[in-house]
Amino acid sequence: MSLQLGRQIFGEPANARNVLTPEQTGALLNDWVLNERLKLHMVQVGGLMGAWASEVEKLNEEDCWRWKMAGLLHDADWDQWPDQHCKKIIEHLEQLQIDPEVIHAIASHGPVHFGVDPITKMDKMLYAFDELSGLMHAYSLMRPNGYEGMERKGAMKRIREKTFAANVSRDDIRDACERAGISLETLVDFIIVHQAGFTSL
Ligand SMILES: [Fe+2]
Numbered sequence: 469m470s471l472q473l474g475r476q477i478f479g480e481p482a483n484a485r486n487v488l489t490p491e492q493t494g495a496l497l498n499d500w501v502l503n504e505r506l507k508l509h510m511v512q513v514g515g516l517m518g519a520w521a522s523e524v525e526k527l528n529e530e531d532c533w534r535w536k537m538a539g540l541l542h543d544a545d546w547d548q549w550p551d552q553h554c555k556k557i558i559e560h561l562e563q564l565q566i567d568p569e570v571i572h573a574i575a576s577h578g579p580v581h582f583g584v585d586p587i588t589k590m591d592k593m594l595y596a597f598d599e600l601s602g603l604m605h606a607y608s609l610m611r612p613n614g615y616e617g618m619e620r621k622g623a624m625k626r627i628r629e630k631t632f633a634a635n636v637s638r639d640d641i642r643d644a645c646e647r648a649g650i651s652l653e654t655l656v657d658f659i660i661v662h663q664a665g666f667t668s669l
């Protein structure tokens with residue numbers, strides 16, 4: 469099964485900055501994603517994207533929402549149409565005339581799978597947060613107090629431990645950090661501080 473998208477251009481330049489409202493995004497998510505675990509993953513990645521855009525990139529509110537929306541919707545079709553991931557959500561957002569940058573970020577969240585390289589900072593951070601967020605969440609679930617008291621050292625140990633959350637690609641995490649020019653430690657610290665706060669839409 470190939471998920472290669474077979475193209476590099478997404479959306480229309482004329483639709484730049486067109487977004488869904490948070491309510492519309494939540495409705496789409498609830499409609500398409502029935503699996504609560506997957507929904508939480510998307511809420512977490514969306515939360516991380518929005519927080520990074522705001523706190524690190526210092527972007528304005530409108531841009532922060534574009535980053536968050538990309539995170540919230542990046543796996544929208546994975547639950548019900550895994551063989552069409554992420555083609556289906558991309559085509560849907562194109563029909564809705566959504567910002568091409570948001571669509572490109574979604575299209576490039578797995579360069580090996582989809583054949584689209586992350587280009588913008590939004591693209592690169594979505595790629596970087598995606599797998600790492602899931603691994604960190606798995607780590608929180610095996611700790612008695614979840615994210616509370618979590619330390620970088622323990623998280624780094626789990627990342628090195630290949631049998632832990634074995635479905636999370638360490639190659640992707642390494643590649644994403646390199647492309648973003650951000651150390652793994654920085655991302656781990658950011659997720660430790662923020663991820664517990666992202667629990668619902
Ligand atoms: Fe995905």
Ligand SMILES: [Fe+2]
Pocket residue numbers: 509513542543598599
């Ligand atoms: Fe994901």
